[in-house]
Amino acid sequence: MTYLDFETLDGTQLQRDPFEWLIVENFIRSEQFGNVSADFPKVPGPGSHPPAELSIQGHFAALMKELQGDAFRAAIEKKFDIDLTNRPTMYTVRGFVRQRDGEIHTDSKTKLITVLLYMNEGWESDGGRLRILRSGTDLEDKVAEVPPYGGTLLAFRRSDNSWHGHKPHEGPRRAIQLNWVTDQAVVDHEQSRHRFSTRMKKITNTLLRRSA
Numbered sequence: 001m002t003y004l005d006f007e008t009l010d011g012t013q014l015q016r017d018p019f020e021w022l023i024v025e026n027f028i029r030s031e032q033f034g035n036v037s038a039d040f041p042k043v044p045g046p047g048s049h050p051p052a053e054l055s056i057q058g059h060f061a062a063l064m065k066e067l068q069g070d071a072f073r074a075a076i077e078k079k080f081d082i083d084l085t086n087r088p089t090m091y092t093v094r095g096f097v098r099q100r101d102g103e104i105h106t107d108s109k110t111k112l113i114t115v116l117l118y119m120n121e122g123w124e125s126d127g128g129r130l131r132i133l134r135s136g137t138d139l140e141d142k143v144a145e146v147p148p149y150g151g152t153l154l155a156f157r158r159s160d161n162s163w164h165g166h167k168p169h170e171g172p173r174r175a176i177q178l179n180w181v182t183d184q185a186v187v188d189h190e191q192s193r194h195r196f197s198t199r200m201k202k203i204t205n206t207l208l209r210r211s212a
Helices: 006-011 030-038 058-067 070-080 184-211
Strands: 021-024 089-097 111-118 131-133 142-145 153-157 171-181
Touching: 006 021, 006 070, 030 058, 058 070, 058 171, 070 111, 070 153, 089 184, 171 184
Parallel strands: none
Antiparallel strands: 021 153, 089 171, 111 153, 111 171, 131 142
16 A cells, blocks of 8 residues: 655655755645544644654554655655665654744754655644745745645755744644654664653643643
């Protein structure tokens, strides 16, 4: 079973202004999007959550297997002209954003390629729409805006000017972030950091339920 539209990805031109990026709408095949959405894992609150702390199953698990497979890696290597052999991957899951999220940034230097896959069924808010930016100071100086729904894919090569961010939004916002990184130590450190944060959110939620 194939979840991803590799043909459209292959036919999408890589953009190089102001850094290397591409957007593919409906990258999750439309006939599969509902199945994956139904199996999207429950998350305990805002922030990035590692798979080890979530229930990854069904069509969502199958999607992640395909995203971490050889075919997708080869497609990204071809598109960005990069060798990702022996470069490990890591991924996190988001289900909500806060007003303070979305500040302009470039991603850490340990990340080689960032992939974002948006799992919302629709989007009406002006906030929460990730923008490709020309600078680290102006959200309005945008090159493109990513539709955060319907399985849209954003992929970009991290650089010192890979600025991106979005206007404030608070509430549900489903997304998957997958990265190829420099080495396994990065994966171990980042996943451990996110595990601790997720566990703290779970404890907080449990205490709030008990006091309600």
